[in-house]
Amino acid sequence: MKHPFLESDLYYNFKRTPIAVLSFFVFLIIVIMAIFADIIAPHTPFEPLTLNLLNGFTPPMQANEFTGTIFLMGTDDQGRDLFSTILFGLRISLFVGLMAVFLAMVIGVTLGLIAGFVGGVVDTVIMRFADIQITFPSILVAMLIYGVAKGLLPPDLRYEMSITVLIISIGLSEWVPFARTVRGSTLVEKEKEYVISARMLGLSYPQIMVRHILPNILSPVLVIATITFALAIITEATLSFLGVGVPTTKPSLGTLIRIGQDFLFSGEWWILLFPALTLLLLALSINLFGDWLRDMLNPKLK
Amino acid sequence: MLEIYNLDVNLSYRGSQIKALDNLSFNVYPGEILGLVGESGAGKSMTGLAIIGLIEAPLSISRGKIIFNKQRIEQNANAFRGSKISMIFQDPLVSLNPLRTIGEQLVETIRTHIKFGRKEAIEYAKSLLEEVGIEQERFDAYPHTFSGGMRQRVVIALALAPKPSLVIADEPTTALDVSVQAQILELLKKLCRERETSIILITHDMGVIAETTDRVAVLYSGTLAEIGKTFEVLNYPQHPYTKGLIEATPRIDANSLNSKLYQIPGVMPDLKEIPVGCPFHKRCPRYIKKCVEIKPPLLNERAACWLLDNEKGLL
């Protein structure tokens, strides 16, 4: 017997939408490369011992004039293999993006559910707060939270915690779309008779919210999650590019782009180009897939 | 006036073609109300959409002729849509623009179909409102200030504006209260009589059919099961499905409390699962061997049932 998913309209349509298949597989390949960076990467760029400064500034696919080594995407100023740094950078970018989306989702879905289901003053307070936050660009919110957190943390922890702080600041800056959508869907669902019959059984509010309403509002959440995922990765890159994100010893894509930028005008274009292309490909594939998913799950378009 | 011959509408689903309307033939005569009745999914609305030319992918007209005033329109109904043939939907808000007054909307509709100056159009619009029972003072009101029944009246005025000779009304009163429903049906009857407009009234309500229509066509699974004068069909049904439908309909009667309603066993099959032979045979109390194998054509110009083949109708 076939798995029901293989019979579903979603999968049927997926198979017939080349752009969806393409973007999904590009994303999948990027993720797999990031996960298995240890195995795939030809070099270990963050072990100072394995680095040879003589390898610095080797252009892509050309033998280094001193050591004769060939690097797929060339090397940076310190002789680190760019391909390998990108793989490890991807890993950090994806990790930060994923955790940030997860955090935003948990906060947004919880607040949206409560606002929609409980209504009244609770609803007003939550949604007005969301309104205020949404008037600031999320990058600004993230920078603000980031700055405050850094200021509060003792200096010795700052360095270790920087990725955690980054995740929290991006997560906190992206919860509003989740909350708004979930609130809207909850308002619709809670009037439906299956919720009324659950209330007739004397179930508590949290029980009804989690067991009955939550499973029925997940499709739009999924769509927002994909789009926010791309957004979070870009926000992380931007923050790192501005120098407030992850430390240079553990560079993410954004950090790599910042480093590369310094060398653009001296002719070492590849140091900027390859990380930037990777970021573009990653964000684009997620967004294209997210768009397709949204069209599929949007009942209005059917 | 309107003749439909052997109409097939196909639904393409995952690359294969499923028949949604199968070999449908019937006529509409000038000045009559023809009822189109059947369960949801039987193809009532689809028939209406096919006539007015609104069949769109994944649906397509794959065979048959629709002849309106001696012209074939099955592939190109645009010239007639909204002028000679107009449609009224169940939800009046579909046809009304919430941001414009009903007067503006009426005048616009009138002027796209009839060569009228602005003044003339306004005059005509007001007389239309009068005709459907809305005071002329409401000319400048917005749709949301009207009740459901009043909105449906406005929609009827819009549909009548180009002086159509055929109006297709798809469940026009299903969303309305019975008292309002009675008024709207009365209005449709009056318009039909006074303007000689033909009406195809699509409904699932046998009571509405009984009280409003001159003739009735019963659809089942995309097939015409029975057609005839309403009086004859309801009193002497020839098709077992029609008979079941009539007996299953509750009547206002103090004595019905102690008896049970007749029930047709089972449900109408999904389009993908319509059986070969007579589409009704799995639920039919009187099916014979032939029913399972060969689909009955419309016999005696009345019902698609093999029982009519023997002698002269067994029901």
Add this chain to the structure above:
Amino acid sequence: MSFLLVNQLSRIFDLSEPWILRKIKGQQKKLLKAVDKVNFSIERGQTYALVGESGSGKSTIAMMVAGLIKPSSGFITIDGYNFFSPTIENNIKSSLRKSVQMIFQSPYASLNPRWRVGEVLKEPIKAFNLIESENGQKQRVCELLEQVGLSERDINKFPHEFSGGQRQRICIARSLASEPKLIICDEPTSALDVSVQAQVLNLLKDLQKQFSLTYLFISHDLAVVSTMANRIGVLKQGILVEEASPNKLFEKPEHDYTKMLLSAAPDIKNVSKIP
């Protein structure tokens, strides 16, 4: 005393805008009397029908009888107990919940689309702690499915795999799961086709006999009501304008509104005689 007693029941909804906006615009409070001093009672095992047009307050009464909306004034007792009595004990409230269930109009919205039929039917059994063992629960679910004319094989299906009428059967099975005494049917067949409506109405009648159920049957359709009700109350804008037995109501309606409803209701008997 009657099994269900509704006494001077009223419910007022506050439709006004928030306080601040009201002050700014200088508006009064906007109140809507959805139900106005309604009285009726139902004997055990009988069916009482409420008819009226949309907005007449039928569903609001249903929700108050079900204990989901608090009356603004007046009271309801079921078997002598009142949901909203300030002194009601928790265990009585719970057993009251158990004995009142509801069936709704929309066969689509009344089942959680993500739950399998088995889970839907187990929920009341679990919520009221009726059967402990996993096996016993499953047996009970099968029994319920059988009682409403479905089969054991349906237990793992999702609602979308059923037709409208079958879904309504599932809803009926769910309402039976807690062995209720009173079932409120709010337009249970309004969304169904005639042939399916007949099946569901007959099923409701059978179950009523089998389990001596009391029905509060809400409908706008007088023909449907005439096949179900022992007594009929006519609601107009929250007020019960007439109450009578079907015989009396259909033969000699007293209130003008009732007469209007009766003449407006489309009836298959009234086929125009001109052949």
